[in-house]
Amino acid sequence: xxxxxxxxxxxxxxxxxxxxxxxxxxxxxxxxxxxxxxxxxxxxxxxxxxxxxxxxxxxxxxx
Amino acid sequence: xxxxxxxxxxxxxxxxxxxxxxxxxxxxxxxxxxxxxxxxxxxxxxxxxxxxxxxxxxxxxxxxxxxxxxxxxxxxxxxxxxxxxxxxxxxxxxxxxxxxxxxxxxxxxxxxxxxxxxxxxxxxxxxxxxxxxxxxxxxxxxxxxxxxxxxxxxxxxxxxxxxxxxxxxxxxxxxxxxxxxxxxxxxxxxxxxxxxxxxxxxxxxxxxxxxxxxxxxxxxxxxxxxxxxxxxxxxxxxxxxxxxxxxxxxxxxxxxxxxxxxxxxxxxxxxxxxxxxxxxxxxxxxxxxxxxxxxxxxxxxxxxxxxxxxxxxxxxxxxxxxxxxxxxxxxxxxxxxxxxxxxxxxxxxxxxxxxxxx
Numbered sequence: 001x002x003x004x005x006x007x008x009x010x011x012x013x014x015x016x017x018x019x020x021x022x023x024x025x026x027x028x029x030x031x032x033x034x035x036x037x038x039x040x041x042x043x044x045x046x047x048x049x050x051x052x053x054x055x056x057x058x059x060x061x062x063x
Numbered sequence: 064x065x066x067x068x069x070x071x072x073x074x075x076x077x078x079x080x081x082x083x084x085x086x087x088x089x090x091x092x093x094x095x096x097x098x099x100x101x102x103x104x105x106x107x108x109x110x111x112x113x114x115x116x117x118x119x120x121x122x123x124x125x126x127x128x129x130x131x132x133x134x135x136x137x138x139x140x141x142x143x144x145x146x147x148x149x150x151x152x153x154x155x156x157x158x159x160x161x162x163x164x165x166x167x168x169x170x171x172x173x174x175x176x177x178x179x180x181x182x183x184x185x186x187x188x189x190x191x192x193x194x195x196x197x198x199x200x201x202x203x204x205x206x207x208x209x210x211x212x213x214x215x216x217x218x219x220x221x222x223x224x225x226x227x228x229x230x231x232x233x234x235x236x237x238x239x240x241x242x243x244x245x246x247x248x249x250x251x252x253x254x255x256x257x258x259x260x261x262x263x264x265x266x267x268x269x270x271x272x273x274x275x276x277x278x279x280x281x282x283x284x285x286x287x288x289x290x291x292x293x294x295x296x297x298x299x300x301x302x303x304x305x306x307x308x309x310x311x312x313x314x315x316x317x318x319x320x321x322x323x324x325x326x327x328x329x330x331x332x333x334x335x336x337x338x339x340x341x342x343x344x345x346x347x348x349x350x351x352x353x354x355x356x357x358x359x360x361x362x363x364x365x366x367x368x369x370x371x372x373x374x375x376x377x378x379x380x381x382x383x384x385x386x387x388x389x390x391x392x393x394x395x396x397x398x399x400x401x402x403x404x405x406x407x408x409x410x411x412x413x414x415x416x417x418x419x420x421x
Contacts, residue, residue: 057353
């Protein structure tokens, strides 16, 4: 595998990681504020994380 | 003292350990490559992983035992024969005057001449002519088995509900919360109380199909159904077709002539929104495909590490890592099924929602 491919893969992982990490962080803040809503927040977090991961994987496979 | 949970966990542990031993047995056979030289162990492992992840024309169970599957080709006429004639990819099969051979590079069937020459193009892939391949491959067998299982399981469940007057017994008690979850948390919030019933059968089917097929992929049978982009794209195309053909006027209005936006913007938004309708199912396929495919590759590579590190420390460590990853793959199997269902429900909801504001 050539260097640009590896660097590109690393960038994709950084992007996806940052995005999902931010979502996870705000989800945890929200759950800490309102523990009763944790079910809904968890659901929303999973959906958002899956969408981001979807693009990440698609890019990884295209590269 | 064996509670049910302890039994269940024991079965899980045994199943996952069996997975690794199955890989090991299959590995020992190809010590010398087809071209006669001895490959390095890394190349062997790569070839073995590729063999497991590809779709095969015979059902390879353990070691030398494999079930041949029927091959159905359409090439100016129907050709029907068993895959045992290929003799694991070494022989050229002659059927009604044309010759066929399985290429080692990607396991597909190509049309060749009597001596079985395969011309490679610049990228190393065969460039012979390919007949239309409708064979019953390993993946197809697995899909049929899963379909049969779901049919029997849910048919039996429905009958037991009728017999017991609306109370679940046995397996019903396990599946009832899941079905209710799909109805109350996925279908109704996204599609709305008015229209959700039309889509429930599709959502339930998709959820349980993807979940069961992913689970089968984790067993020692070594079938990788959803790690095949044809399968996942077929599921996503179904979602797209249902969205398109049951959409209401508001849906098309929102795509082509978005209300509440100045006219020049409407012209800019229309092609983007139209592209969006294609990209959403595409993302569905890529997400499921990449998750399952990558998961399998990583798992098998770690198991392959056991053979590279032939030591007393490296072996068990890799085994432990592979075991932990298998547990994670269990979660991913269910999660991917859930995500596919949720997103499909979201798209259906946007297709049938009707609002009177804007």
